[in-house]
Amino acid sequence: MRTLKFLLQKEFRQIFRDPSIIRMILVMPVIQLILLPLAANFEVKNIHLAIVDHDHSSYTRQMINKITASGYFQLVGVNSNYTDAMHLVEKDEADIILEIPAQFERTLVKESEAPVFMAVNAINGTKANLGAAYLQNIIRNYNQDVRLQWLQMPHLNDQPRIEITTASWYNPHMSYQLFMVPGILAVLLTMVGAFMTSLNIVKEKEIGTIEQVNVTPIKKYHFILGKLIPFWILGLIVLTLGMLVARIVYGITPYGNMVTIYVFAMVYLLAVLGLGLLVSTYANTQQQSMLIAFFLMMIFVLLGGLYTSIDSMPDWAKTITKFNPVAYFISVIRMVVIKGSTLADISRQLLTVAGFAIFLNGWAVLNYKKRM
Amino acid sequence: MEAVIVNNLIKTYPAEKKSVVKALNDISFKVNAGELFGVIGPDGAGKSTLFRILTTLLLADSGTAFVDGFDVVKDYKEIRKRVGYMPGKFSLYQDLSVEENLDFFATIFNTSIRENYDLIKDIYVQIAPFKTRRAGKLSGGMKQKLALCCALIHRPSVLFLDEPTTGVDAVSRKEFWEMLQQLKKQGITILVSTPYMDEASLCDRVALLQNGAILSIDKPTVITAQFNNTLLAVKADNMFGLLQVLRESGLAANSYPFGEYHHVVMKDNISIEELGNYLNQKGCTTVNIQKANANIEDCFIALMRNE
Structure with missing residues (x-):
């Protein structure tokens, strides 16, 4: 016990003496939490639109007004022919071309339907998709407005219509930040837990201090605990800081119980610390461990449901996410913060992550040798 | 023990x-x-x-x-x-x-x-x-x-x-x-x-x-005492040229730089005078030849050559 106490004392001394570690642990999470959710946003705005209007009627004017008034589109050009508009796309000045045929108004009035043409620059798939969808939506609305004007409110609708009303549960304002902030917090905790630990241990290997320590009668579990406990505590500090930032900057207060989050985070940190320890038993230099960290982090984030929904992934990818601890934490922290899930609701995830913790730590301890 | x-x-x-x-x-x-x-x-x-x-x-x-x-x-x-x-x-x-x-x-x-x-x-x-x-x-x-x-x-x-x-x-x-x-x-x-x-x-x-x-x-003293050959320390104006001459002479079993001198391990039955004459003949100037005591490094080099 005395040895462990001393190891912890030494470890904390070193951590607090290294200003870069403090910066990484405290400042980086705060800055990331403040910047990322504000910048990374799925809503596509400022779609550059070029319009080729062959009609120049009052209807087309109304439609264009409606489109530009939506706020999603920025009119970059009203051209007289399609080729000119296409040049704008080629120069990457326009994202979407809307071509309105000649006699649009007349056709619309006479035959009560008229085609318009839409060409989308699909280099950026998301932007193209969403932009086209917004534009279609606006035109459909406009179409409905026109019909309402003409129909002059009959008692019975001449066409059966189904109107869809949506209600957004748990996140009524569809706030993007409410969804993103807990997710980013989960990723940050993983970075501190897994990669700071592995870097720390590998640094001892690189400098050679581990060789000096290995010839001492110090016990293997003492050394490992001495490395894991400080980062376990730091992880919880980062979580607390992150929750504070979420509350102060975004006004996010967990709908569920804070204790639930902490209980899960405590178990989760054990799992990622085990991962860090495991990486450190294989890597011999800080550079190696850094590269492994980058590789794993990419997979963890992209297959963790932070940006893309796991439900829409192909089956094989879904199988991989089952082995991704980050995916569990992201889903749990969102469940608790947004939906108010209780410990009972997340018991499955909790047990799975506990399983990860046992497996990863077990593997790491078996692989950690005091001999070279 | x-x-x-x-x-x-x-x-x-x-x-x-x-x-x-x-x-x-x-x-x-x-x-x-x-x-x-x-x-x-x-x-x-x-x-x-x-x-x-x-x-x-x-x-x-x-x-x-x-x-x-x-x-x-x-x-x-x-x-x-x-x-x-x-x-x-x-x-x-x-x-x-x-x-x-x-x-x-x-x-x-x-x-x-x-x-x-x-x-x-x-x-x-x-x-x-x-x-x-x-x-x-x-x-x-x-x-x-x-x-x-x-x-x-x-x-x-x-x-x-x-x-x-x-x-x-x-x-x-x-x-x-x-x-x-x-x-x-x-x-x-x-x-x-x-x-x-x-x-x-x-x-x-x-x-x-x-x-x-x-x-x-x-013991270090025992190891150095086991060095049997005559060991000479040789110095001249052109140290690099001297080393080449020594190595080509066929009189030395081995010769190598050693501080400001070259150490020369003599072959058996060859006297200091013989080496001196040879060096003068080859045009080495201000030749200085002394007897030297073998130290561990000389022994090490000799042992390495016997390997």
Whole structure:
């Protein structure tokens, strides 16, 4: 016990003496939490639109007004022919071309339907998709407005219509930040837990201090605990800081119980610390461990449901996410913060992550040798 | 009683193309308790490998070794309690202060600085003025002293020093060896490895190690006494030209630069006059030939050639 106490004392001394570690642990999470959710946003705005209007009627004017008034589109050009508009796309000045045929108004009035043409620059798939969808939506609305004007409110609708009303549960304002902030917090905790630990241990290997320590009668579990406990505590500090930032900057207060989050985070940190320890038993230099960290982090984030929904992934990818601890934490922290899930609701995830913790730590301890 | 017994140790490292490098090639020797034992050899001779096996950091491929009567494989826990090890590279925490480092190593050996202060006192007083300074900010010589203190803090019975004087200035080297002599008086068995041949004479016994094999093992004086050939120190104006002439002459068994002279190992039955005449004949000017006493380096070179 005395040895462990001393190891912890030494470890904390070193951590607090290294200003870069403090910066990484405290400042980086705060800055990331403040910047990322504000910048990374799925809503596509400022779609550059070029319009080729062959009609120049009052209807087309109304439609264009409606489109530009939506706020999603920025009119970059009203051209007289399609080729000119296409040049704008080629120069990457326009994202979407809307071509309105000649006699649009007349056709619309006479035959009560008229085609318009839409060409989308699909280099950026998301932007193209969403932009086209917004534009279609606006035109459909406009179409409905026109019909309402003409129909002059009959008692019975001449066409059966189904109107869809949506209600957004748990996140009524569809706030993007409410969804993103807990997710980013989960990723940050993983970075501190897994990669700071592995870097720390590998640094001892690189400098050679581990060789000096290995010839001492110090016990293997003492050394490992001495490395894991400080980062376990730091992880919880980062979580607390992150929750504070979420509350102060975004006004996010967990709908569920804070204790639930902490209980899960405590178990989760054990799992990622085990991962860090495991990486450190294989890597011999800080550079190696850094590269492994980058590789794993990419997979963890992209297959963790932070940006893309796991439900829409192909089956094989879904199988991989089952082995991704980050995916569990992201889903749990969102469940608790947004939906108010209780410990009972997340018991499955909790047990799975506990399983990860046992497996990863077990593997790491078996692989950690005091001999070279 | 023997403090260290090594029997037929073999250690190989995998090299490129499935071949192996033999770091230790069937080594056997014994070190008596209380002895200051030197392992002398050039870089890559296998010194560090040997020390790592003896300090239980590395497993040998075959062979057995005992330190203080304990098997390095089976009783490694006992050995770790009673040996002190100073790796070739400075391996203390650079971001901890002198005092914190010492305190840390004392604690993990379940002892305290106060308990064994008498052992390290002579060394520690030299670094005590810097005890709040971080270890990384110390000079090379100071680092060595601190590392020695840390290796001694638990009063080890056997001390392993892997190239303690490499990269240390001449004055600090001399001081370091004086410290080792003091420690020897305390009854600690010391194994020290060094690439510097001149340090061999400071040891009680030395093992000359080359390519993982022991060339010779004895008291330094005995090893030098075994040098049978006539050894000459030769000097001239053009030292490089002189060496070429010596090597082409066919009179010398071997000749090599040695400080400001060239050392020439004479073939049997060739006198100094013969060599002098030959050199004058070849146009060497201001030739100066003296008899020289063989030291460990001469012996080492001779033994290497006989391999």
